[in-house]
Each structure stands twice: as structure tokens, then as C-alpha cells.
Amino acid sequence: MLLIDCPNCGPREESEFRPAGEAHIARPEDPQALDDEQWARYLYYRTNPKGLQFERWHHFYGCRQWFNVARDTVSHEIKAVYPMGAAKPKDLA
Amino acid sequence: MARYSIFSLARNALSHHENWPRAWRSPEPRPTYDVIIIGGGGHGLATAYYLAKNHGISDVCVIEKGWLGGGNTGRNTTVVRSNYLWDDAAFLYEHSLKLWESLSQELNYNVMFSQRGLVSLLSTQHDIDSIQHRVHAMRMNGIDTEMLTLAQLKRWVPIANYSRKVRHPINAGAVQRRGGSARHDAVAWGYARAADGRGIDIVQQCEVTGFDIKNNRIRAVETTRGRIEAKKVAVSVAGHSGVIAAMAGLRLPIESYPLQAWVSEPLKPVLDTVINAAFLGVYLSQSDKGELVIGAARDGYNSYGQRGSFRIIEQAVAEMLELFPIFSRVKLLRTWGGIVDVSPDTSPLIGPLPVRGMYINCGWGTGGFKATPGAGELMAATLANDAPHPLVQPFGLERFSTGRLIDESAAAGVGH
Numbered sequence: 001m002l003l004i005d006c007p008n009c010g011p012r013e014e015s016e017f018r019p020a021g022e023a024h025i026a027r028p029e030d031p032q033a034l035d036d037e038q039w040a041r042y043l044y045y046r047t048n049p050k051g052l053q054f055e056r057w058h059h060f061y062g063c064r065q066w067f068n069v070a071r072d073t074v075s076h077e078i079k080a081v082y083p084m085g086a087a088k089p090k091d092l093a
Numbered sequence: 094m095a096r097y098s099i100f101s102l103a104r105n106a107l108s109h110h111e112n113w114p115r116a117w118r119s120p121e122p123r124p125t126y127d128v129i130i131i132g133g134g135g136h137g138l139a140t141a142y143y144l145a146k147n148h149g150i151s152d153v154c155v156i157e158k159g160w161l162g163g164g165n166t167g168r169n170t171t172v173v174r175s176n177y178l179w180d181d182a183a184f185l186y187e188h189s190l191k192l193w194e195s196l197s198q199e200l201n202y203n204v205m206f207s208q209r210g211l212v213s214l215l216s217t218q219h220d221i222d223s224i225q226h227r228v229h230a231m232r233m234n235g236i237d238t239e240m241l242t243l244a245q246l247k248r249w250v251p252i253a254n255y256s257r258k259v260r261h262p263i264n265a266g267a268v269q270r271r272g273g274s275a276r277h278d279a280v281a282w283g284y285a286r287a288a289d290g291r292g293i294d295i296v297q298q299c300e301v302t303g304f305d306i307k308n309n310r311i312r313a314v315e316t317t318r319g320r321i322e323a324k325k326v327a328v329s330v331a332g333h334s335g336v337i338a339a340m341a342g343l344r345l346p347i348e349s350y351p352l353q354a355w356v357s358e359p360l361k362p363v364l365d366t367v368i369n370a371a372f373l374g375v376y377l378s379q380s381d382k383g384e385l386v387i388g389a390a391r392d393g394y395n396s397y398g399q400r401g402s403f404r405i406i407e408q409a410v411a412e413m414l415e416l417f418p419i420f421s422r423v424k425l426l427r428t429w430g431g432i433v434d435v436s437p438d439t440s441p442l443i444g445p446l447p448v449r450g451m452y453i454n455c456g457w458g459t460g461g462f463k464a465t466p467g468a469g470e471l472m473a474a475t476l477a478n479d480a481p482h483p484l485v486q487p488f489g490l491e492r493f494s495t496g497r498l499i500d501e502s503a504a505a506g507v508g509h
Contacts, residue, residue: 001402002394015404019394021348040494044346044437048335050397073349074397 005081008063020056022046023068024088050074054088094290097201116282117289122296125322126154128476129314130329131301131337133157134166135277136454136461137329138284138295139469140476142200145291147470148477153293154323156316158300162281165331168399168431169462170354170388172367172378174211174272175236178227181487182440182501183234188484189467190271196466202283204275205381210366211272212241212249214416216261220372224267231269241266252363252419259415261372274367274378280465304341304448311341311450327452327476332397332432334455341448345455346493347434351401352391352459355428357420359383373412385423387413391433391459400430433458438498443472444481444489452476 002014028034028042047053053073058066070080070092080089087093095101095114105113128144130137133155145151157163173193175186197203215221224240231238246266247255255263285295296318305313305320313322328337332349360383367378377387389409392401406428414421435458436442442456454472457464467484474482481489492498 001404013404014402021395036494036496040346041344044493045344046335046346046348047344048348048395050333050336050349053395055395071394073395076394076396076398 002076002078004057004069004078006059006062006065007067007081007083008065009059012059012062016059016061018058018060020058020066022048023054023056052079052092056084094286116286117295119297120294122154122156122294122299122316122318122321124320126294127152127323128325128327129153129321129323130155130327131314132164132329132331133161133281133285133295133297134164134329134331135162135280135284135465136331136457136468136472137327138281138288139465140327140329140454140472141293141295141469142284142288142291143470143473144476145288145293147473150477151292153288154321155288155293155295156299156301156314156321157295157297158317160297161285161295162278165431165433165461166277166281166465168354168429169277170376170378170386171274171277171380171462172211172272172369172376172460173206173275173463174269174367175463176211176213176227176231176238176267176269176272177501178230179499179501180234181499183231183236185441185467185471185484185488186464187234187236188471189464192466192470193275193463194271196275196280196283200283200287202279202286204279204283206273206275207381208271208273209378210249211269212246212366212368213267214246214250214253214263214368214370214372215265215267216263216372221265228267236269237271238267238269241268249366250364250368253368253416254418261415263416272367274380276381277462280462284465284469301337301340306341306448309447309449311448323450325450325452325476327454327472328446329454329472331434331455331457331461334434334453336397338446338453341446341451343446343448345442345453346437346490347442347456348395349397349432349434350391350394351396351398351430352388352433353401353405353428353430354386354388355406356380356387356426357385357423358426360385360423363419368416370412370416373409373416375409375413375416377413384426385420391435392430397432398430399432433461435459437493438500439502440499441468441488442490443468443485444475446490
């Protein structure tokens with residue numbers, strides 16, 4: 001069970017949260033300009049790293065805010081919690 | 094390959110069973126092969142076996158970083174079924190189920206395939222409507238299944254709790270009688286022995302570290318036991334598909350998650366069918382050893398850790414006890430997790446990769462075990478002919494750009 005440090009609520013149990021996949025996937029500025037292959041890459045293709053992953057979490061049963069987490073996908077250790085829209089933490093990126 | 098039979102059993106009994114030959118060799122890898130299969134789980138070993146048997150290609154090496162069947166093949170809950178909604182998926186899984194029905198004879202190895210039936214329990218009207226829809230679709234495709242009334246269910250599964258005073262009362266069911274379970278280790282070992290018997294090299298403790306790709310064509314696989322050249326490479330590594338693809342400079346529409354299961358202490362026979370209660374997020378069966386084998390939905394976060402969060406177990410056990418109060422004092426013996434490779438439409442991904450000579454078989458998510466014989470056979474045909482077999486043709490990478498997804502999430506057991 002993960003203990004996740006919500007930026008608003010402090011440390012809470014994982015069961016209050018919902019993971020929402022890889023972070024920092026920007027929606028293309030002009031989707032009409034993309035071909036089907038490029039659009040598929042935006043929609044479906046993921047890094048799926050073994051090791052450090054930057055991902056989104058949603059405090060679904062708490063403050064209902066979204067935020068980013070840097071987490072190791074092997075040890076599950078959470079290395080950083082940072083706001084939506086912020087860049088990846090410099091010491092990790 | 095020494096054939097197993099009642100006579101070989103009797104003959105070996107005379108020497109106290111101390112002289113059985115090894116089931117397969119452990120050769121050093123040769124410098125070059127026609128085909129390298131990465132991953133010595135059920136799918137990879139089955140691919141190797143059918144390459145030799147159906148296509149006469151036995152210059153094949155299966156490389157495995159750990160031991161045979163030590164990944165998801167040995168970590169699943171052994172359910173075999175073909176109750177899928179969409180035609181493409183139904184034909185694929187039914188092809189596999191038909192191979193299961195003669196697999197022990199085919200391999201001369203008892204995989205303990207037991208068609209004890211797969212019973213889906215249903216609660217809400219929405220459940221019943223959607224399963225009725227699927228039952229109709231399956232029957233149109235010639236796959237056995239039928240709805241069960243409450244009275245029929247009580248005969249099939251007498252130990253369930255049919256009280257109305259529970260949160261989710263049981264109101265109906267459906268059954269696929271040809272569904273059931275098999276012994277997972279035996280599937281890996283049976284295919285390994287049969288593939289080895291046809292001259293295929295199986296190399297364990299040999300991890301892929303990179304690829305030699307020139308002009309977008311595969312030339313060799315770099316491993317911890319040296320460089321091995323091959324004309325074709327098949328990737329059959331389930332949860333680690335993304336890691337292997339990255340070594341070839343590719344990304345996949347696949348994410349890896351933990352899927353957990355657990356078993357109880359052995360009990361006297363009490364449950365003679367496989368139960369799926371999707372509305373509760375739990376499914377279970379009783380193994381031939383007597384253990385209750387219980388599974389739940391996967392964890393939500395990406396992981397390669399081969400373990401998940403206890404909350405999944407806690408919740409699914411609570412739901413199971415509402416269904417089967419009779420198990421309330423049963424002790425759990427052990428829990429474990431495997432890493433499942435989930436695609437966006439929860440259907441598998443089989444076919445060529447953008448690097449010429451490379452093929453992949455992945456994306457089976459939470460339900461790859463049942464597909465072992467079928468995926469192996471169809472992957473072998475795809476490799477041998479350099480073109481997707483018609484049954485797997487809809488399951489290629491291109492579906493994500495054409496938009497022709499095969500959204501089988503409704504049929505993928507308990508929730509993804």
C-alpha cells in the first residue's frame with residue numbers, strides 16, 4: 001500500500017487516490033494537422049518505463065485535486081510530488 | 094524424447110523412479126539461429142513448438158532471463174475460457190480453447206486440463222442484460238454458453254450465498270461448460286519438453302541486453318550469454334514488452350500493471366467449477382490440491398515490481414466472503430503478483446514490429462494463460478509465413494492508427 005503525500009491534504013493512504021497514468025503528455029496544438037499515426041502516438045503510445053516514472057494522481061476520495069508524482073515502478077518508492085503543469089523536478093528529470 | 098506412458102511408468106517403477114531422463118536439455122546458445130524467441134513462458138515455448146511441428150522450422154532458440162514458466166505462466170489463476178463478445182476475439186480464444194481440449198495428448202504431457210465449467214454470477218439487471226447480449230453473440234459464433242436461472246445456479250453452485258439480505262444479491266448466471274482450468278507449470282514444461290524433443294534449444298538465465306539492428310532489419314540479439322544472430326526475432330515477454338521494445342528503439346501502446354492472486358490452505362473438495370463474480374471484482378476456483386485460487390482486478394498504477402497493494406486483496410476477500418460465507422475461517426497461505434501488459438482496448442497485440450524481422454506477441458493483459466496454445470500456434474504461423482495469420486490479422490499494431498480497436502473490456506474477466 002502506498003502512502004501518498006497529497007499537496008493539499010498531507011499523507012494519505014493509496015485507497016483515497018486514483019492513478020491516472022503517464023504525466024507530461026501534451027495535447028497536440030493542432031490535432032487537425034496530425035496524420036492518423038501521429039494521433040495514435042498521442043492517444044495510445046506510452047513510455048511505460050521500468051524505473052522512474054512521472055505520473056498523474058487524483059485525490060479522488062479527498063480534495064479531488066490532481067497532481068504529479070515521480071515514482072519508481074520497481075520499488076514503488078515515491079521520489080517527489082509536484083503540481084500539475086509544473087516541469088519535472090530538476091534533480092530527477 | 095522418451096515417451097511417457099503407463100508402460101514407461103511401470104518400467105521406471107522397477108528402478109524406483111531414479112532413472113527418468115531429463116525432460117529437456119540445457120544447451121549453450123549457438124552463435125546463430127533462424128529464429129530467436131525471447132521469453133520462455135507458455136507463449137514463447139508454444140511458439141517454438143508449433144514452429145517446429147507445423148512449419149518444420151527447428152533452428153530455433155528460446156531465451157529466458159529467469160527460469161521456464163517463472164513469470165506470468167506460473168503466476169496466473171489458470172482459468173481457460175472463450176466467452177468473448179466480438180467476433181475477432183471470440184475466434185481467437187475459441188481457436189485456443191479447441192487446442193486445449195487435446196493438448197495433453199498432443200504434448201504427451203498431462204496439463205491437467207479440466208473442463209469444469211466457468212460460471213459467471215450476475216446481480217443487477219444491467220449485468221444480466223450485458224451477459225445475455227454476450228451469450229447471444231457467442232452462440233451466433235458457435236461457442237457453447239447458456240444463461241442460468243437462479244434455480245439452475247443453486248444446483249451448479251450450492252455453496253454460494255443466495256440470501257436477499259446482502260448488498261449484491263445473486264439473480265442469475267451464465268455458464269461456459271467447456272471452460273475450466275489447467276495446471277500452469279505443466280503447460281510450460283510440456284511445451285518445453287516437446288519443443289526440445291524437436292531439436293529446439295531452450296536457454297535459461299539468458300537475459301537480452303540489446304539488439305543489433307541495421308537498415309531497420311534485425312541482425313542479432315545481445316544477451317548476457319553473448320551475441321546470438323537470427324533472421325527473425327519473436328518477442329513474447331508479457332509485462333516486459335515495453336522494456337524489450339525500448340531496446341529496439343520502439344514504443345508500444347502497452348502499459349504494465351501488477352495483477353495479484355492468492356491461495357488458501359488446502360480444503361476438501363467443495364467447489365467444482367470456476368466462479369467469476371465480476372460485479373464484486375473477484376473470481377475463484379479450487380485447485381486439484383484443494384487450495385482456493387482467488388483473483389481480483391489489477392492494481393491501477395504502472396509497475397514492474399511483481400507485487401501489488403494489499404487493499405486489492407482486502408477488498409476482494411471481503412466481497413468473496415459475502416458470496417461464500419462458508420469460507421470465512423479459511424486461512425490464506427500466500428499471495429503474489431505478476432506484471433500484466435495491458436493494451437488500450439484490452440485486446441492482444443500480435444504481429445510484425447516496425448523493425449523488419451521482429452515480431453511481437455503481447456498485450457494479453459490479465460488473460461494470457463488461456464491463449465497459450467492458440468497464441469503460440471498463430472504466432473508460429475505468422476513467423477513462418479512472414480505475414481499475420483488470418484485469425485491474428487485484426488490484432489496488429491496498425492489498429493491503433495486505423496481506429497479499428499477491439500474493445501473487449503466487457504469480456505476481460507473482472508474489471509481492468
